[in-house]
Amino acid sequence: MTSPTPDIAPPSLPLDMGAGIGLKGAHYRSVLDSDADGLWVEVHPENYMVPGGPRLNWLEAIRRGRPLSLHGVALSLAGADRPDKTHLSHLKRLIDRYEPELVSEHLAWSAHDGMYFNDLLPAPYTEAALDQFCANVSETQDALGRSILIENPSLYLPLKSDMSETDFLAETVRRTGCGLLLDINNVFVSANNMGYDARAYIDAYPLHAIGEMHLAGHTEDATHGEALLIDSHDMPVRDGVWDLYDYALSKTGPKPTLIERDDNIPPFEELMAERDQAQSILDALKHQAHDTARAHV
Amino acid sequence: MSDRFHDVFAAALKTGDAGALSNRLSGPDSPGFSVYRNNVVSSIITTLGDAYPAVKRLVGDRFFANMAKAYWEDHPPTTRSLTLYGERFADHVAAWKPAENLTYLADIARLDRAWLDAHHAEDAPALTVKSVQAMAPEALGAYRPGLHPSARVITSDQPVYTIWRTNREDETVEKIRLDTARETALVHRPKGDVKHRTLTPVEALFLDAIAKGASFDGASGVVANSFPGADPAPVFISLLTEGVFRGTEK
Numbered sequence: 275m276t277s278p279t280p281d282i283a284p285p286s287l288p289l290d291m292g293a294g295i296g297l298k299g300a301h302y303r304s305v306l307d308s309d310a311d312g313l314w315v316e317v318h319p320e321n322y323m324v325p326g327g328p329r330l331n332w333l334e335a336i337r338r339g340r341p342l343s344l345h346g347v348a349l350s351l352a353g354a355d356r357p358d359k360t361h362l363s364h365l366k367r368l369i370d371r372y373e374p375e376l377v378s379e380h381l382a383w384s385a386h387d388g389m390y391f392n393d394l395l396p397a398p399y400t401e402a403a404l405d406q407f408c409a410n411v412s413e414t415q416d417a418l419g420r421s422i423l424i425e426n427p428s429l430y431l432p433l434k435s436d437m438s439e440t441d442f443l444a445e446t447v448r449r450t451g452c453g454l455l456l457d458i459n460n461v462f463v464s465a466n467n468m469g470y471d472a473r474a475y476i477d478a479y480p481l482h483a484i485g486e487m488h489l490a491g492h493t494e495d496a497t498h499g500e501a502l503l504i505d506s507h508d509m510p511v512r513d514g515v516w517d518l519y520d521y522a523l524s525k526t527g528p529k530p531t532l533i534e535r536d537d538n539i540p541p542f543e544e545l546m547a548e549r550d551q552a553q554s555i556l557d558a559l560k561h562q563a564h565d566t567a568r569a570h571v
Numbered sequence: 572m573s574d575r576f577h578d579v580f581a582a583a584l585k586t587g588d589a590g591a592l593s594n595r596l597s598g599p600d601s602p603g604f605s606v607y608r609n610n611v612v613s614s615i616i617t618t619l620g621d622a623y624p625a626v627k628r629l630v631g632d633r634f635f636a637n638m639a640k641a642y643w644e645d646h647p648p649t650t651r652s653l654t655l656y657g658e659r660f661a662d663h664v665a666a667w668k669p670a671e672n673l674t675y676l677a678d679i680a681r682l683d684r685a686w687l688d689a690h691h692a693e694d695a696p697a698l699t700v701k702s703v704q705a706m707a708p709e710a711l712g713a714y715r716p717g718l719h720p721s722a723r724v725i726t727s728d729q730p731v732y733t734i735w736r737t738n739r740e741d742e743t744v745e746k747i748r749l750d751t752a753r754e755t756a757l758v759h760r761p762k763g764d765v766k767h768r769t770l771t772p773v774e775a776l777f778l779d780a781i782a783k784g785a786s787f788d789g790a791s792g793v794v795a796n797s798f799p800g801a802d803p804a805p806v807f808i809s810l811l812t813e814g815v816f817r818g819t820e821k
Contacts, residue, residue: 320652330694
């Protein structure tokens with residue numbers, strides 16, 4: 275891989291973060307042994323909130339050689355409550371130990387009234403919700419001592435709202451200084467399920483704040499078919515999602531990109547072939563940027 | 572306003588009835604609600620299935636899913652990490668009517684749980700032969716080590732270790748006669764991978780005394796009372812070598 279010269283490297287792209295994969299136990303050894311350029315890994319920090327054991331040691335060994343992203347699912351930032359103090363302290367401990375390049379969470383809630391739901395649940399996009407969400411993001415960033423990225427959710431229900439999701443996110447960025455994780459598959463799924471145009475969503479999105487992108491597979495609902503797509507993470511990325519990714523990158527330039535796969539986990543080589551596809555798209559864009567810059571010298 | 576939305580949605584997730592959500596929707600139909608409800612329930616079934624693989628294999632996916640869903644209804648998660656969720660699952664299995672003929676199933680769940688707990692237990696040094704050799708004999712006799720934080724001892728009236736082990740490890744399970752014997756199993760992780768084996772009655776008694784805070788001499792005395800003529804020395808040495816006792820070093 276050619277290293278872009280510093281003056282043309284987009285500032286949000288660490289030099290060694292190209293295309294990464296969601297790290298699974300079955301792939302620990304293979305990731306550790308891999309010499310792929312640009313490879314990085316992402317984990318759900320909740321899975322590493324354990325007293326001890328081999329999982330923590332594997333992550334430490336892998337992290338020594340690869341950039342790391344902690345992608346939380348349990349902070350419930352769009353909940354009615356403030357972030358859970360105990361959970362924040364567990365997250366801070368992991369951040370202190372592993373020093374991840376990126377930390378992210380969701381525009382969603384997953385806990386309410388002492389019960390944890392383990393799903394990314396939707397909230398209406400209202401002024402009141404925005405106030406609460408921004409307060410929660412700020413409180414989190416203060417507790418962690420760093421900024422975080424916020425991911426757009428996959429939506430299955432049309433909730434009454436006062437503003438668009440992209441406006442909600444843009445205002446969150448403005449008020450809290452957080453960055454964004456653009457999940458391309460979620461845009462594709464939500465646009466399909468809610469009946470809006472995916473490219474128009476990208477056009478309206480605060481692209482300058484993107485620190486990471488996600489790609490994943492989705493499936494059709496067993497009953498409703500294509501009318502209801504499910505963000506299932508159990509199959510390869512679909513063609514329409516690759517197209518939307520190209521469209522987004524054409525506006526943003528290369529961004530660290532993750533292939534998410536959480537179910538029906540394929541052999542490491544198969545997952546890496548998909549990752550390599552994203553890596554070659556990012557490489558091509560970097561070369562293009564490099565050539566353009568040279569042409570202007 | 573925001574509070575009420577979350578109250579209504581959370582209640583709908585618990586019951587599966589989305590009726591009260593209808594005036595929160597901007598569209599006419601809400602087939603999508605079932606996606607959230609399914610995600611919540613199926614993630615719990617998957618989590619418990621990963622934590623209790625031998626139980627799941629013994630009863631099959633469908634039976635396990637019903638048992639897991641009922642557990643969730645009684646004991647929804649209250650912590651944000653599900654890695655150690657299902658702490659009371661064995662008791663739930665013991666009380667689960669449809670499984671009442673599977674008299675060994677709750678102890679299989681205890682063994683699955685012991686493996687999970689040992690796997691994620693605090694990394695701590697075990698008592699070493701070297702540090703024991705450095706102790707004066709009286710000091711060693713009076714020493715109360717306690718068990719290594721990963722160590723779990725599971726006792727059953729049935730051959731549950733044999734059932735559990737074959738369902739965890741073998742592609743084709745062994746045929747096991749239920750009336751063969753009672754078994755006590757040790758599950759622990761001195762370092763690296765989780766290890767497990769059956770314990771002899773003398774070993775089981777010795778470890779039980781140590782776990783309850785006895786000194787080495789005290790545990791030997793307990794063994795001598797119940798098994799006159801048994802020599803606790805080789806029991807002590809083999810358990811020590813396996814790293815079952817908590818270490819002295821930080």
